[in-house]
Amino acid sequence: MARCAQLEVMGTRETAPGTSPGRLRVPAGMRVGIACGGTGGHLFPGMAVAELLLEAGACVTLFVSPKEVDRRGVRGLPGVEVVTLPVAAWQAGSRVACLLGMMGSWVRVRRHLRGVAGWVVLGMGGFSSVPVVAAAWWLGCPVVLHEANAVPGRANRRLARWAERVLVGFEEAGRGWRGVEVRVTGTPVRREIAELAAWDAGRRLERRREVLSELGLDGARPTVLVVGGSQGARGLNERVTACAVNWQGTGRGVPQWIHLTGVQDEERIRGVYRSAGVPAVVMAFSDRMVDLLVAADAVVARSGASFLAELAAARVPAVLIPFPAAVDDHQWHNARLYADTGAARLLGQSEAVPDRLRRELELLLWDERVRSGMVEALGRWHRPGAAAAVVEELVVVAGRNRGTVREPRAGGKAGRG
Numbered sequence: 001m002a003r004c005a006q007l008e009v010m011g012t013r014e015t016a017p018g019t020s021p022g023r024l025r026v027p028a029g030m031r032v033g034i035a036c037g038g039t040g041g042h043l044f045p046g047m048a049v050a051e052l053l054l055e056a057g058a059c060v061t062l063f064v065s066p067k068e069v070d071r072r073g074v075r076g077l078p079g080v081e082v083v084t085l086p087v088a089a090w091q092a093g094s095r096v097a098c099l100l101g102m103m104g105s106w107v108r109v110r111r112h113l114r115g116v117a118g119w120v121v122l123g124m125g126g127f128s129s130v131p132v133v134a135a136a137w138w139l140g141c142p143v144v145l146h147e148a149n150a151v152p153g154r155a156n157r158r159l160a161r162w163a164e165r166v167l168v169g170f171e172e173a174g175r176g177w178r179g180v181e182v183r184v185t186g187t188p189v190r191r192e193i194a195e196l197a198a199w200d201a202g203r204r205l206e207r208r209r210e211v212l213s214e215l216g217l218d219g220a221r222p223t224v225l226v227v228g229g230s231q232g233a234r235g236l237n238e239r240v241t242a243c244a245v246n247w248q249g250t251g252r253g254v255p256q257w258i259h260l261t262g263v264q265d266e267e268r269i270r271g272v273y274r275s276a277g278v279p280a281v282v283m284a285f286s287d288r289m290v291d292l293l294v295a296a297d298a299v300v301a302r303s304g305a306s307f308l309a310e311l312a313a314a315r316v317p318a319v320l321i322p323f324p325a326a327v328d329d330h331q332w333h334n335a336r337l338y339a340d341t342g343a344a345r346l347l348g349q350s351e352a353v354p355d356r357l358r359r360e361l362e363l364l365l366w367d368e369r370v371r372s373g374m375v376e377a378l379g380r381w382h383r384p385g386a387a388a389a390v391v392e393e394l395v396v397v398a399g400r401n402r403g404t405v406r407e408p409r410a411g412g413k414a415g416r417g
């Protein structure tokens with residue numbers, strides 16, 4: 001907390017090109033706790049907001065989970081305080097662990113927030129945001145939620161009663177909230193990826209060549225990037241490798257693959273490509289998503305909301321295969337919005353048989369009309385100021401609550417231990 005004590009002046013910043021329009025002003029002593037653990041889809045947008053807040057002079061704490069994706073991800077952002085909470089997902093067989101984790105996390109967050117004025121808490125969704133938002137509410141700290149998906153998640157729907165504002169990535173997600181102000185901000189994207197939108201074709205081509213050469217791939221071959229979300233996707237891995245090993249050259253050539261498999265599938269998938277003699281770089285997870293998006297001529301992916309926001313910034317044509325078991329089928333709804341506007345192709349997992357997937361990819365790789373139409377449509381989804389808009393909302397909410405932050409809740413909860 002030593003860093004926070006030094007903050008006595010209003011912070012201002014000129015915005016980075018392609019990232020955040022306008023001038024950000026952060027009140028002196030503003031502290032923001034961001035609950036963004038559990039998945040990359042919550043972590044990376046939370047980190048994009050944290051980065052801007054830090055530059056504007058705020059003091060930032062990230063509340064994350066013990067999962068590997070969080071541990072790796074937060075390494076990329078020096079200067080923030082990171083608090084790892086003992087949260088565990090609500091799954092069959094681990095309900096007791098989940099409840100104990102929630103309680104332990106709640107106690108830890110409460111200890112962290114209490115006694116220091118000026119906190120605003122931003123919940124990015126997911127189970128690991130629950131104890132953070134609950135503790136903030138209990139202590140009387142203002143809460144803002146961000147919902148990236150087209151269909152709001154269960155955690156955010158339940159936590160909204162304690163929030164001052166709900167910020168949404170897709171306009172469609174703005175309906176149906178009661179008793180809370182809703183704003184459409186878009187979903188924040190890591191700065192280096194947001195900035196791809198401003199790259200010209202020459203710079204992209206040159207970097208593409210460099211990245212492919214660093215990966216040991218052929219700069220002259222079309223390249224397909226496969227992303228199953230932050231933890232990989234077994235169903236997607238199966239469909240893509242079946243397509244890749246059965247790909248018959250059509251005279252236009254055969255693509256090479258950059259495949260992000262998730263930890264559980266890495267060795268097996270690498271073996272499949274190797275034994276079929278298909279050129280591929282296989283990784284469980286990459287910290288260099290910006291480079292991989294530049295190297296790719298097409299993408300096959302699940303349709304997590306954060307990755308969709310990155311696709312729009314990077315403008316890479318994609319076939320989306322939503323995770324069929326996603327809660328409320330939210331990945332299908334995310335993908336549908338892009339597909340309906342021509343920004344991506346949408347395939348159900350059962351439709352993604354090798355022939356069909358190959359035909360879709362051939363369109364994206366070699367049909368100039370399809371490619372350019374999709375690139376243009378993707379551009380319309382890109383919201384360069386999303387992170388800045390979230391910061392501005394936090395500042396408004398903090399300002400509105402100045403002087404009242406430590407007031408007890410009805411029933412005197414904030415006053416208890």
Ligand SMILES: CC(=O)N[C@H]1[C@@H](OP(=O)(O)OP(=O)(O)OC[C@H]2O[C@@H](n3ccc(=O)[nH]c3=O)[C@H](O)[C@@H]2O)O[C@H](CO)[C@@H](O)[C@@H]1O
Binds near residue numbers: 041044228284287326
């Ligand atoms: C199964 C499930 O419910 N997944 C949800 C989860 O997905 P998930 O965590 O997979 O989120 P997304 O697919 O939206 O984003 C993945 C993030 O991880 C990054 N990445 C991925 C792989 C890699 O090797 N390196 C890397 O950096 C991507 O660049 C992206 O920033 O949160 C999203 C946002 O609420 C939801 O839309 C998804 O539906």
